[in-house]
Amino acid sequence: MINIAIAAGGTGGHIFPGISIAEGFINKFDNVKIIFIGARNGIENIIIPKYNFKVVKINAQRLYRYLTFKNLLFPFYLLESIEQTKRIFNKMNTDIFIGCGGFVSGAAGLAALYLQLPIFLQEQNSFPGISTRLLAKSCKRLYLGNKDAKQYFKSSRLVGTKIKYTGNPIRKFEKISKEEALNFWKFENKKTIFIYGGSQGSHALNVNFYGIINDILSNDIQIIFQTGFLDFERVKNKYGIRKGLIVQPFFNNIEYAYSASDLVICRAGAISLSEISHFGLPAILIPFPYSAGQHQLKNAKSFMKKGAAEIITEQELNPQLLLQKILDLINNKNKLIKMSDSIKTLSIYDSAARIVEDIIQFIRKQ
Numbered sequence: 001m002i003n004i005a006i007a008a009g010g011t012g013g014h015i016f017p018g019i020s021i022a023e024g025f026i027n028k029f030d031n032v033k034i035i036f037i038g039a040r041n042g043i044e045n046i047i048i049p050k051y052n053f054k055v056v057k058i059n060a061q062r063l064y065r066y067l068t069f070k071n072l073l074f075p076f077y078l079l080e081s082i083e084q085t086k087r088i089f090n091k092m093n094t095d096i097f098i099g100c101g102g103f104v105s106g107a108a109g110l111a112a113l114y115l116q117l118p119i120f121l122q123e124q125n126s127f128p129g130i131s132t133r134l135l136a137k138s139c140k141r142l143y144l145g146n147k148d149a150k151q152y153f154k155s156s157r158l159v160g161t162k163i164k165y166t167g168n169p170i171r172k173f174e175k176i177s178k179e180e181a182l183n184f185w186k187f188e189n190k191k192t193i194f195i196y197g198g199s200q201g202s203h204a205l206n207v208n209f210y211g212i213i214n215d216i217l218s219n220d221i222q223i224i225f226q227t228g229f230l231d232f233e234r235v236k237n238k239y240g241i242r243k244g245l246i247v248q249p250f251f252n253n254i255e256y257a258y259s260a261s262d263l264v265i266c267r268a269g270a271i272s273l274s275e276i277s278h279f280g281l282p283a284i285l286i287p288f289p290y291s292a293g294q295h296q297l298k299n300a301k302s303f304m305k306k307g308a309a310e311i312i313t314e315q316e317l318n319p320q321l322l323l324q325k326i327l328d329l330i331n332n333k334n335k336l337i338k339m340s341d342s343i344k345t346l347s348i349y350d351s352a353a354r355i356v357e358d359i360i361q362f363i364r365k366q
Helices: 012-028 044-051 069-092 103-114 130-138 147-153 178-184 203-210 213-218 232-239 254-260 270-279 292-305 319-330 333-344 351-365
Strands: 002-007 032-039 054-058 096-099 119-123 141-144 163-165 192-196 222-226 245-248 263-266 283-285 309-311
Touching (some): 002 012, 002 103, 012 119, 012 270, 032 044, 032 069, 032 103, 044 054, 054 069, 054 103, 096 130, 096 351, 103 130, 147 163, 192 203, 192 254, 203 232, 203 263, 213 222, 213 319, 222 254, 263 270, 263 319, 270 283, 270 292, 270 333, 283 292, 283 319, 292 309, 319 333
Parallel strands (some): 002 032, 002 096, 096 119, 141 163, 222 245, 283 309
16 A cells, blocks of 8 residues: 655645646556645635645634734744644554645645655746645756756755656646537537636636627627636626526536637636646736746746737736737637647646656555
8 A cells, every 4th residue: 555645735726737747647546645725714725625635724824925923923833734644644543644735735735744655746836836845855846837947956966866757747738629518508609708816716817808708799609607716696687687697616527628719818827727738728817926936827828928828917817908818819719710720839748647646656666
C-alpha cells in the first residue's frame, strides 16, 4: 500500500491539479490510499469530496499581503497546523507528500519536512508562490506548469537538477461535441460566450459584465455566466430565467460550458489558461492585478504574444470597453479561428501522467 498526502487549497487553481494527480495514481495503482490536507473553511472542502477523495482539515491561515491584524496570529496558526499535520501523517503512515501550492501546502510541507517525508511540489504559475519557494530546496522534484517560473530558482544549485516542466495538470474532461453541449444548456446553434472569474468568482468582472447582459443577448449571443457565490443572488434576482442565459455560482460540469462556447472571458490564472488551451478557446483575459509577482499579467501577456488571447487590464476595464471587445471578437470568425489554433499549441494533454510516472520511478528506486 502506498499512502499519499496531497495539500491543495484556497482556489481551484491549486485544487484541480491536486485532484488530477490523485486520479492519475488511482488509475495506475490498485493499492494506493490518498488523502487531501485542507484548511478548515477552504473551498477545497466543497470541491474535493465530489471527486471521491477525503479532506482532512487543519487550522491553516493564509498570510495576507496587506497590513492587517490577522497576520499577528499567523505564527500561532502555522505552528498549530504543522503539529496537526504531523499527527495526520503519522496516523496515515504517509509515504510521500505532494504540495500543489497555497498556504495549506506550506504548513503541510513543513510538517513533511520535519518528518523527513519525500516532498514533491507542483507549481502552476509563472511566479512561484511562497510555499513553493519555501520548500523547493527540500523537495525531491519540482514540477512546473510554466517555464518562466524556472528563472526564480537559478540561484539555487540544489534545485536545478530537480526541476521538470510538465505543464499544469487539469481535470479530466469528457469529450463533448458543441452540438451536445448546446443541447445540454437548451441553447440554439448560436454564438456563445462563457464568462467566469475563477472558482470563487470575481466581483470586478461581475460588476462590469452585469450591466451589459441585455446588450449581449440583443446581439443574438448566448451567455454562460459563472458568478461565484457572493454575487449569484444579485444576478439571479435581476435576470432570473431567461432564454439564452445560464447563470450559476459554480459549474461542476464546466466541460459543457467550455464545449458550448466560442469565446471565454476570464482571469489569467494558470489553471484557467490550461483549461481553455485544452478546449482551444479564444479568450479575453482580465488579469487579477494583485496576484503575487503580477504573475497573472505575465501569463496573459505570454498568451497574447502567441496570438491566443486579448487583454483588458482591470484598471482600464469598464462595461462599454468589455462589450465592444466581446462584439469585435465574436463577430470576427477568421480571427477566432486563428486564436483557437494558437491556443491549442499551448496545451500539454498528459501533465498529470508525466508527474505520476516520475513519482512512481522515485518510489520504485526507494
